[in-house]
Amino acid sequence: MTENLTGWRTSTRSAQQGACVEVGGAPGLAGVRDTKDRNGDTLVFNRAVWEHFLMGVKAERFDAPQS
Secondary structure, eight states: OGGGOEEEEEOTTOOTTSOOEEEEEETTEEEEEEGGGTTSOEEEEEHHHHHHHHHHHHTTTTSOOOO
16 A cells, blocks of 8 residues: 555654654555655555644644643
8 A cells, every 4th residue: 555655745844853754645545654764664544534634733733732
């Protein structure tokens, strides 16, 4: 399944220390992998689930509370 994922791009939020992830896609799917280990495991999500996750990130639903 992961061999069908294409168009890999690095997150714009990736740190300079190499803590980077890449996102790729295929029809109906989104994949996430570690930039430092491109041949390692890839997390694969249903595209609709991934888009809902991104909406939550953009809405700051996962941000730690400010103290």
